[in-house]
Amino acid sequence: MSHSIKVVLFGASGMVGQGVLRECLLDPEVTSVLSIGRRASGKTDPKLRELVHEDFTDFSGIADQLAGWDACLFCLGVSSAGMDEADYRRVTFDYTMAAARVLAERSPNMRFLYITGAGTDGTEKGSSMWARVKGETENALQRLPFGRGAFMFRPAFIQPRHGEVSRTRWTRILYGVAGPLYPVWKTVFPRHVTTTEHLGRAMLRVAREGAGSPVLENADINAIAAA
Numbered sequence: 001m002s003h004s005i006k007v008v009l010f011g012a013s014g015m016v017g018q019g020v021l022r023e024c025l026l027d028p029e030v031t032s033v034l035s036i037g038r039r040a041s042g043k044t045d046p047k048l049r050e051l052v053h054e055d056f057t058d059f060s061g062i063a064d065q066l067a068g069w070d071a072c073l074f075c076l077g078v079s080s081a082g083m084d085e086a087d088y089r090r091v092t093f094d095y096t097m098a099a100a101r102v103l104a105e106r107s108p109n110m111r112f113l114y115i116t117g118a119g120t121d122g123t124e125k126g127s128s129m130w131a132r133v134k135g136e137t138e139n140a141l142q143r144l145p146f147g148r149g150a151f152m153f154r155p156a157f158i159q160p161r162h163g164e165v166s167r168t169r170w171t172r173i174l175y176g177v178a179g180p181l182y183p184v185w186k187t188v189f190p191r192h193v194t195t196t197e198h199l200g201r202a203m204l205r206v207a208r209e210g211a212g213s214p215v216l217e218n219a220d221i222n223a224i225a226a227a
Helices: 015-026 060-066 085-106 129-143 169-188 196-209 218-226
Strands: 005-010 030-037 048-052 071-074 111-115 150-154 157-159 193-195 215-217
Touching: 005 015, 005 196, 015 030, 015 196, 060 085, 071 085, 071 196, 085 111, 085 129, 111 129, 111 196, 129 150, 150 196, 150 218, 157 196, 193 196, 193 218, 196 218, 215 218
Parallel strands: 005 030, 005 071, 030 048, 071 111, 111 150, 150 215, 157 193
Antiparallel strands: none
């Protein structure tokens, strides 16, 4: 049985988004991809359309182009390192919710898939700033009227598999050191590592079929990708 879908992708220029876009373009059941970002990804493909949009607090000007989609893969994110809470919340919560509210209105039958992170604080009361803000974002997304649900992906260590590169300098340095040790991490901490490939495949499967839980931890992501 075919589960062909049309997807909207946010964050295709980041490391995770690069990997997810690759899987979208390789998957024959993905018939159309609308990539929205502040800069073009540089990819070309017959089923890819890129839309450069400057103001991520206001999507009203492109709302008509966000109608009729089956799923949104929201991979836009930023590290909290060196950021105060107000700035981090603007990017993490405000940008996400601005897009999600328009999508819930214009594509009410879609599934919305959001990349958060292992350790996200769903109570919104913990001491970790980033985890509270991510938790607040998760909770707000799940309250929106997406007809086929909103799903939170919480990966831990993500190994790039096909040349994906972070736009953040310190993250590139971190991966330069930790990346070669991926086989060790996978052996010692199999429940806490995944790859851009597995993450992309898991997102597409959930986009087509849904999942038993709205919150998917790292081990769930790997299990879905392998199924």
